[in-house]
Amino acid sequence: MTVATLALRRSLHDVLNGYAPLVAVLGGAKVYDEPPRSAAFPYVTLGEAQTNDWSTGSSAGHEHALTLHVWSRQGGQSEAHVVAGELVAALETVPLDPEGQILVNLRFATADIRREADGRTWHGVVRFRAVTEPV
Numbered sequence: 001m002t003v004a005t006l007a008l009r010r011s012l013h014d015v016l017n018g019y020a021p022l023v024a025v026l027g028g029a030k031v032y033d034e035p036p037r038s039a040a041f042p043y044v045t046l047g048e049a050q051t052n053d054w055s056t057g058s059s060a061g062h063e064h065a066l067t068l069h070v071w072s073r074q075g076g077q078s079e080a081h082v083v084a085g086e087l088v089a090a091l092e093t094v095p096l097d098p099e100g101q102i103l104v105n106l107r108f109a110t111a112d113i114r115r116e117a118d119g120r121t122w123h124g125v126v127r128f129r130a131v132t133e134p135v
Contacts, residue, residue: 004062004132005051007098009033012066012091013046019090025082035071042072042083047125054131061104061133070113070124080113080122087126096130104131 016022017029022044030043047067054061068087072080088108096103109127116123 002051002062004098004101004134005049005064007101008064008066008096008103008130008132009046009049011096011098015094015096016044016068016087016090019086019094022083022086022090025079025086041121042070042074042079044083044087045069045071059133061131064130064132065109066128066130068126068128070122070126072122072124073120074122077113077115077122080124084111084113084124084126091128098132100135101132102135104133106130 013031013033016031023029026042026044027040030039032039032043033046035043035045047069049067050065052063054063070080070083072083091106091108096106107129109129111124111126113122113124
């Protein structure tokens, strides 16, 4: 993990836990890096992060593939869709400010909602692409 990735993830966590529409549908600030064992559904976890060098001949930079996971047990898949939609809305509305980095670009890439093997849990996978440069 790079310093840029960690700064981006911290900023992502803080912004999402402070975005009122998302907090409202989650029933609280329930965006976790690692959820507590007793986490009440629905909630969001910060998932996989892939970082690639995005440097040019004259400046440093990183391209990030970020994954957020939505977890829901509300009947049907609609709650997972609503939460995933609020994640996208939050990151289209509130600017991230990763410490020591300039966020050059942040874009929604894909979302997938599926039922887990337990038959009760709906799992949303929401992916974003970001580019950062050091300050």
